[in-house]
Amino acid sequence: MKAKPENVLTGSHYLDGNHASAEGAIAAGCRFFGGYPITPSTEIAERISQRFPRIGGIFVQMEDELASMAAILGASNGGVKSMSCTSGPGFSLMMENFGLGIMMETPCVLVNVQRGGPSTGLPTLPGQADMMQARWGSHGDYEVIALAPDSPQESFELTIHAFNLSEKYRMPVLIMTDECVGHMTEKVVIPSADEIDLVERKYTDKKPGEAWPYEWNGKSIPPMLPVGKGYKFHITGLTHDEKGYPVINAEAQEKNVRQLIDKVKKNADDIIWLEEWDTDGADIIVMSYGISSRVARPAIAKARADGIKIGQIRMITVWPFPEKRIRELAGKVKAMVMVELNHGQVYLEMDRCAAGQCVTAVVGHSGGTVHKPDDIYKVIKDVVK
Amino acid sequence: MKFWRTPLDIDQLKIPKGDVHILEERCKGCGFCVEYCPKGVLKLSDKFNSKGYHPPVVIKPGECVNCDLCEMICPDFAIFCLRVEEVNKEVASES
Amino acid sequence: MSTSVEPAVKKEHPMEKILRMDRIPHIWCPTCGLGTVVTALATALDESEIDLNKVAIVSGIGCTGRVAGYMKLDSFHTTHGRAIPFAFGMHVARPDLKTIVFSGDGDLVSIGGNHLIHTARRNADLMVICVNNFIYAMTGGQVAPTTPITAKSSTSPFGNFEHPFNLPLLAASSGAVYVARWTALHIRRLTKAFKEALNKRGFSFVEVIAPCSTLYARRNKLGTGLDLMKFYHDNCVIKHGCDLKEVDIDYQSKIIVGKFVDIEKPTYIDCLNKGYKQVFGDKYKPYGGGDGNNGN
Numbered sequence: 001m002k003a004k005p006e007n008v009l010t011g012s013h014y015l016d017g018n019h020a021s022a023e024g025a026i027a028a029g030c031r032f033f034g035g036y037p038i039t040p041s042t043e044i045a046e047r048i049s050q051r052f053p054r055i056g057g058i059f060v061q062m063e064d065e066l067a068s069m070a071a072i073l074g075a076s077n078g079g080v081k082s083m084s085c086t087s088g089p090g091f092s093l094m095m096e097n098f099g100l101g102i103m104m105e106t107p108c109v110l111v112n113v114q115r116g117g118p119s120t121g122l123p124t125l126p127g128q129a130d131m132m133q134a135r136w137g138s139h140g141d142y143e144v145i146a147l148a149p150d151s152p153q154e155s156f157e158l159t160i161h162a163f164n165l166s167e168k169y170r171m172p173v174l175i176m177t178d179e180c181v182g183h184m185t186e187k188v189v190i191p192s193a194d195e196i197d198l199v200e201r202k203y204t205d206k207k208p209g210e211a212w213p214y215e216w217n218g219k220s221i222p223p224m225l226p227v228g229k230g231y232k233f234h235i236t237g238l239t240h241d242e243k244g245y246p247v248i249n250a251e252a253q254e255k256n257v258r259q260l261i262d263k264v265k266k267n268a269d270d271i272i273w274l275e276e277w278d279t280d281g282a283d284i285i286v287m288s289y290g291i292s293s294r295v296a297r298p299a300i301a302k303a304r305a306d307g308i309k310i311g312q313i314r315m316i317t318v319w320p321f322p323e324k325r326i327r328e329l330a331g332k333v334k335a336m337v338m339v340e341l342n343h344g345q346v347y348l349e350m351d352r353c354a355a356g357q358c359v360t361a362v363v364g365h366s367g368g369t370v371h372k373p374d375d376i377y378k379v380i381k382d383v384v385k
Numbered sequence: 386m387k388f389w390r391t392p393l394d395i396d397q398l399k400i401p402k403g404d405v406h407i408l409e410e411r412c413k414g415c416g417f418c419v420e421y422c423p424k425g426v427l428k429l430s431d432k433f434n435s436k437g438y439h440p441p442v443v444i445k446p447g448e449c450v451n452c453d454l455c456e457m458i459c460p461d462f463a464i465f466c467l468r469v470e471e472v473n474k475e476v477a478s479e480s
Numbered sequence: 481m482s483t484s485v486e487p488a489v490k491k492e493h494p495m496e497k498i499l500r501m502d503r504i505p506h507i508w509c510p511t512c513g514l515g516t517v518v519t520a521l522a523t524a525l526d527e528s529e530i531d532l533n534k535v536a537i538v539s540g541i542g543c544t545g546r547v548a549g550y551m552k553l554d555s556f557h558t559t560h561g562r563a564i565p566f567a568f569g570m571h572v573a574r575p576d577l578k579t580i581v582f583s584g585d586g587d588l589v590s591i592g593g594n595h596l597i598h599t600a601r602r603n604a605d606l607m608v609i610c611v612n613n614f615i616y617a618m619t620g621g622q623v624a625p626t627t628p629i630t631a632k633s634s635t636s637p638f639g640n641f642e643h644p645f646n647l648p649l650l651a652a653s654s655g656a657v658y659v660a661r662w663t664a665l666h667i668r669r670l671t672k673a674f675k676e677a678l679n680k681r682g683f684s685f686v687e688v689i690a691p692c693s694t695l696y697a698r699r700n701k702l703g704t705g706l707d708l709m710k711f712y713h714d715n716c717v718i719k720h721g722c723d724l725k726e727v728d729i730d731y732q733s734k735i736i737v738g739k740f741v742d743i744e745k746p747t748y749i750d751c752l753n754k755g756y757k758q759v760f761g762d763k764y765k766p767y768g769g770g771d772g773n774n775g776n
Contacts, residue, residue, distance in 0.1 A: 032573055034565075058767055060571050063598035067565035070558065070595075074538070074569025077556065078577075082569070100559050154701045168605070188521040227554040227570070228577050234549055235501070236557035245503060246549060407494065413510035416706050421665075437509065457523065457667045460515025462493045462504060 003027050003160075003196035006055065017181040018043035019157040021111055022051070022229040023188075024159025025083050027196055030109070031057040032082040034071035036064055036090060039123040040179040041113035043246040045087040065090035069097035069110070076101075076108045077235070079142055079201075080229055081163060085111040087179075088121060091130055091137070097173055099138030100237045100258060105214065105224075107166035109159065111175040114341075116367035126179035127367030128290055128341035132348075135319050141257055143264035145271055146174040146319040148289040152186045158316070164199040165271065169263055170221050176318060178341065180291040180370060183204050189209055191220065197284075208232065214245040216259045251309040264320055274325065282311030284380060285329060288339040289315040298337045299376035308384055319347045330354035335383035339363045339376055359383050403466040405443050407429025411463035414438030418455035418464050424448045427455065487548055498522040507546060511662030511705025513690030517611055520667055521582070524674035530578060537580045538567040540592060542618045543692075544584035544611040545676070550581075561591030562675045564599050565612065567606055575605065575749055575768065578678060582651035585626040586611040590647055600654035600683045602746040608685045610647060612682050622696030628731035631698050643703060649687035649724040652741045657662065658684035659741035663712040666737060673739060682747045689735060702732070 008027045010114035015023070022044045025033070033052065036162065062068040065086055070352075072082035086094060101108055111371045114130050116122030116244055130137075134146045144187040145165055149155040152265040158175060166173040202223040204211040208230040215222040225231040238246035239253045279285055284303070288296050293314040303310050315322065326349075330336060347362035354360050363379045365371050392398065398437060412434060419427045420439050426449045430442035441464065443449075449466060456465040493499075499522060505704070508514045525532065538556045539548035541565035548555035554577075558566045565585045571579040588596050588610045588630075599606060615633055623636040626647065630639040643762040654661045658680045662670040670688060677684035691697060691708035702708060712735065720738040728737045746754065755767040 007536065021495045032569065034569060052754075053764070056765060056767065060568075060572065062565065063594050066562060067568075067595050067598070070562035070565035071569030071572075073558075074556070074566035074571075075573035076569075078570045078573030082573075082575040096559055097562060101518070101561075102645055104556075156644065176586075227536055228534055228574060232532070232552050234557070238557065239560055400756065409506055413505075415511040415704075417516070417709065418509070420706060420709070454667070456494065457519055457671070458516055458665075459519070460508065460512060460664075461506070462495060462499060462519065465493050 001198045001200050003193040003198055004029070005193040008193040008196060009190050010231060011190060011305070013188045013190060014185060015147065015152050016043060016183050016185045017115065017152040017177060018320050019047045020152040020188045021085070021175065021177070023049035023190060024156040025109065025163070026051055026055065026158045027193075028081065028163035028198060029082045029293065030081045030163065032072060032075035032080045033057070033059045033084065034062045034068040034075070034082070035084045036068050036091045037060055038065075039362065040085045040115055040182050041085040041087045041090075041111065042271070043182070044111060044113075065093035066097065066381040069094040069101070071106045073097060073101050073104065073106050076106050077104070079105065081107070083109040083111070084169045085113065087113050087115045087123070088117045088127070088130055089119070091133065095133070095137040099140060099142070100137065101172035102142045102144070103237045104235050105170045105260075106172065107170055108172045109166055109175065110163045110172055111159070111177060113176040114176060115236070122368050124179065125368040126291060126341060126370065128176075128178055128292060129367055131176060131318060131340070131342065132345040134176050142260045144174060144319045145169065145317065146176045147316060148176050148318050149181055150290055150314065152184060152188045153179065154316075155181060156188055156190065160196060160198070164197070166285070167199045168199050169267065169271075170224065171263070174319075176290070178291050204231075212242045212258070214240065214242045216242060216255070218262070221263060236240060263328070268320045271317055271320055272322045272325075274322055275314040275316065277312045279311035279313060281309060283309040284337065284339050284383060285311045285313055285335075285336045286337045286339060286376070286380065287313045287315065289318050289346065290384075292339045292341060295370045295373060296376050298373040299380060302373070302377050303380045308380065310380065315346075318346055321346070321353070323353050326350055326353035327355070330357040333358050335359040335361065337361050337379055337383060339362060339366045339371060341365045341370065345346045388476050401451045402447070402469040403449035405449050405455065406465050406467065407440055407442070408463045409434045409440040410436075411461050412438055412440035414458060415455050417458045417460065421458055423452060424434065424450060435462055481770045484505050491578055495519055495522040497524070498552055500550055506550055508543060509694045511691060512758070513541070513613070513709070514544060514547070514611060516664045516667060516692055517609070517670070517688050518550060520671045520747040521580075521609065522551070523638055524669045528673070528675045530678060534576060535578045535580065536567075536570055536574070536580055538563045539571065539581070540587035541584040541614070542584040542587050542616065544582065544629065545587060545618070547582040548671055560592060560648050561587055561595065563587060563690060564595040564606070564608065568595075568599050568604050571604055571694050572749070580604050581606055581608045583610065584617075585610060585614070585647070586616045586624045589647060589650065590625045597650070597654040600651055600685065601654045602748040603655055603657060603745055603751075605681055606683055607680070608683070609639060609691050610685065612647065613628070613690050613696055615692055615696040617692045617695050621699055628729055630731045631696070633695075634699065640759055644729065646724065646728045647687045648685070648740050649759065652724055655683065656685045656741060656746075657682035658741050659724075661687040661689070661737050662740040663689040663716060665709045665712040676739075676742070679744075682745055689737075742748045747765050
């Protein structure tokens, strides 16, 4: 299905990442936004609040982030594409209901414009230190999908992509951007509506009384049931069976959790999206995501000028982690370097997948600004030795 | 049930008759129905259901006025009344 | 041809059409009042002839949180305290549905207290049923923000010495347009209150005092749930429209019940539509819910 022309501001714009993300959501057909102000994400809510009343959407400034996350799940179960945005402290508050969305298998999109932490940290300055929280922040065992845009243009595109993934896999999807990308203003080209592909929600084609909310078959994603149509279905955050009824035992837990994990793991090849430059025949690969991948480029160019055979990987989806590709490359290269605005979070995954086949290193940073390209260059030179 | 005054149309009122149905296996023996039946139709029986509770039993058949109070106050959806005329009508229509 | 009365008539409880009979018997203890409150809601839904396809019910966590699972409606069992915001999102997405929140005192006024006051402030068209058993029952009888002073619980073993919430006052002062309190014993009045709340546009709040036998009654040596029902019978005073400052509940003293608030006020969506209409004029299309994109 294509986007609706009235939802798409086709043309060239000068937008920051947050406004671009809001436009992406509107183009994707988002019509409910529940959010709570928090720096540096608020521009998304502001733009949505400005745009929604004129296009039949509803923006609600909720009383807190707990309510925001719960409300977007309620609205999504009501059949409306929903989204929220936040940053570190709000992300922590949303984690419980993020888990509810995972457990209920409810599509929605949550944007985390990362700032420096822990706690209140650096409200106005960038960080990428919520990456492991995105992966494991809610309790229990589950898989997530997290995207990391590196520019306002990509903030627009990945927001649409996030809605598509959330509808396709019937789960909340995270956009893990950062203050830099969120507040960086660049040219954003919004294509015409017929160039934007949307994945629409799959509802059951069975009649009321014959359909259950979780018809897991181990292969396809079960279609959802619409409210208000007589299906009278039940869904819960408790461990449940195909009917959505709570079942408190190990067998039901195995089936339920297995479904949440398998739907991402088994479709990892479809979900994972990487950009690679010069990785074939490289001795060293620099991995990164979001703003850090842009900062790494001058350092890579400098190293290449020194005659180092160096390639780059930019993770557009950070979760699920591109495990297969990293294992494969680790066997061919001498070293892999992770550049991220924390002291080694996604690095742990890279190191795990490298499994001793090559040297690994992280260019760590406490956040508050981006890396100096020279710091990255130094680490590259170190691992070459 | 005592009236504080005699209703003016008492000669025209027909006291309805009810038939109490008890779903014994669902009962948890709370005794709400026994306590609040205005006609004292019920008491807890001596026998046990399979969960070990004493379900109620009708001790004054024919005295139920189909007020539905037992049905409404039962927390376990285990007792209900049907109006005797309705029951008979349904039987007649089905036979 | 049948001659006996019994086989000809299906032995089906009249509320079975509104309950998930495949989930009954429920998990609640003997002499717990929750089942009675569920019957009252089922009866109210049945008698108000509302289209049951157009009713959604949302619960939080706790004993009362299990209600959503027993009602044959589109039902959602959410996280602790978040039933109201979840229901609010559902309502805003689908204003054509009647969304009911059915949860307990701990869920709605302790962990979810902020959502209660804010959603009442917005006057969202939700019906909130708060079953108050004075205790956290599911977790084993801990002190709640509704536990009366001196009542014992597993975490107030010497008695509770904090002031409890006055729920009708809280709801009314936050902006609810319908506020009532009844007990599980006032089954007909409760059913009537549910019917009124179902037909009320705006935020309606019904507090239902219900017996918790296993934890509240046992720990305070008050007998069983039946003894608590008898206590309600002897100690409840009906005072419709009374000053809500007077409806505090003290330990084992009189309980004032009745319909306290029933006013008209524009709802959340009414206010949005009116406000935007003033700003945008005739260009503004009144908000009416889902855009039909998603199969609804």
